[in-house]
Amino acid sequence: MKRTIRTTALIWGMLAAIGLPAATAQADDQTPRIDLRVLVVSDGGPSTEAIAAELENAGTPYTEVDLEDTGRATIDAGFLADTVDGRPRAKYQAVVLPNDNPFPTGSAEMAALTAYEQTYSVPQVDAYTYARPQVGLNAAVGTGYAGSIDGxxxxxxxxxKAGAFGYLEGAVPFxxxxxxxxxxxxxxxxxxxxADFVPYVQAAVPGRSTKGSLVGEYRHDGRRELVVTFVYNQYQxxxxxxxxxIVEWMTGGVHLGAERNYFAVHVDDVFAADDRWDTELNCTPGDVDCQPGEGAPDPIRMVPADVDHASAWQNSRGFTLDFAYNASGSEDYREDNGGQDALADKLKADRDRFRWINHTYTHAYxxxxxxxxxxxxxxxxxxxxxTRWVSRNDIVDEIATNEAWGVAAGLPLQKEELVTGEHSGLKLSxxxxxxxxxxxxxxxxTGIKWLGSDNSRDPVQRQVGPATTVSRYPMNVFYNAGRASEQVDEYNWFYTSRAQGGSGICEDNPATSTCLSAPLDTATGYTDHIVPLETRIALGHVLANDPKPHFIHQSNLTEDRIAYPVLDGVLGDYDDLFTDDTPVVNLRMKEIGVEMQRRAAWRAALDAGQVSAYRIGDSVTVRTPDGVALTATMPAGTQHGGTGFxxxxxxxxxxxxxxxxxxxTLDVPTSAGAPAAAVEPAGKPAPPTPAAPRTKVPAGVEKRVPYGAER
Structure with missing residues (x-):
């Protein structure tokens, strides 16, 4: 009883501060309108910035207030709520704070936020706060633990699992x-x-038999807080x-924007051969990094057994590779081998097991x-x-001849897609x-609408004539290596110092994340260092709602088949982390391009203030400009016009x-946790909330530690 009285008393005082009359709160036809927008109050720390980045990336509208900005808006009743068409409106569906109270004790701004959250059932995320009774936890010092949890x-x-984090299998590795x-x-x-506190994510307390909360929900005084007691940045x-x-919890699963985990892998140079790295010359004979006439070319080319292996691997992983092909590789091989090409025959026979992309006929620059x-x-x-440029006719010939060969071979092409050899034709510094x-x-x-580009040098989607670029991530599994020892030797050359026999690229560019303090062992370096590193990098892209494809080369699918340990690492780690209803989304290049295009248009509309969305009870209404598709995430069972959304x-x-x-308009299920109507006021306000104590932020969170750091 005491708790109920105290909550009601709090609300009575705070309703007056917000300016919502009691009669309005009680009227059935005055169910509040809740705008689908998140308020992020930032102190410049990495955790609130990480949540803002998540909202930005997903396309979820938010307003950020920087507490360090002397000219910032004041958070008061008018900033948080008003009335629209006679209906009370909450301008934000959720509030993100750096901690449970980043304001001075007794702050009018914190009082306004408290009243707002109570009145409209708006949840609050404490992005990173100190464990103590004010957030429903025992003090960490003495009974728990305060310190590093690296690893x-x-x-x-x-x-x-039963709530907002149900998409995870269970493990959360740091x-x-x-x-x-x-x-x-x-x-x-x-x-x-x-305390009414429910842990959602926890870890063992060092030296004790208990487990401590890292993320949990604290219900008190008519409010709900997601209490996060570890620090993070957006990349970890x-x-x-x-x-x-975190986003699903704060929005009740009803918000604009969407997030999926994407992974696509393009295999370049199929049918062709790739020149091999020379471990003595430290260059690739036959390619432009060797002096003219230096060394003898030693081509690497798949064989039919590699096709069977690729098919079996795909079946085991439920994943499809995209084969970017150069038809002249087969024609030249037949000319040199009495008209025979067992690899091409095998790939044609198994053509429907893969996706295919035009990679030009000869791979010409x-x-x-x-x-x-x-x-x-x-x-x-x-x-x-x-500058002398390759002519328009020569480019057309490369594209059209390869397409015609692919059509004749029955390859299931999307004729609008193209990846030029080495992404050539596009700018290259x-x-x-x-x-x-x-x-x-x-x-x-040639009717090309989607053109592959190299994300390392051309990361932003742009127009090239009629085509839109699709940036691809290069994997550090080299095109000129079919064996693990060759890969390691070349890796050592690139990423060690000149004194160690390397290229010195890291001395010239210290920010290079894959630099080595000493050469890797050619027998073990691939498995022990390169594979885990490349797995972490690629998985990081997958977990970042990033649809851009990765690319490797056909040479990586033959001989030692060095691509598979990395791909298995990404997909295997993913399967261990996520439930079956959260699969990797494996799109082809055109679909990725469309996704990126839609996102750009959506972001531009959000930034221009041309999108509005709100919820009243179980109904959501969204308005967007003509020609701009909307994106949203809703509870299962949500419908639009009687059809599932x-x-x-x-x-x-x-x-x-x-x-x-x-x-x-979208109709969400009644069980989806609609915000409560404004509650009946009574009593008097509660004592002021004390300011949160300072938390520790280690150097590796303030400044991102590269995946390639030496271990």
Missing amino acids: VRAEVTQAG EDNSPTVGESYAYLSTPATG QQYRLLARG LGCVQDTSVVPWKCATNADGS PQQPVDNPNLGPALTD GAAYAGAVSGWASADGLPY
């Missing part, structure tokens, strides 16, 4: 990328006696695993005409000093800082929809 394997509790840099810090503690795996759940008489090569010039001016017209001639993923439904500039 700790936390777990989702049964309550977490990164430990460097033995010399602290990358995490946590306050582990148990719920305080009498532990946060990436939990980010979805389609930018400037290359002058390879020097290393590094340069663009050839005309007599007047202007320092030799070719602009696109080949003949590329766009040639793409028009979106596609099932991670226990919810999400997807894109067209509103055509009209109000788009």
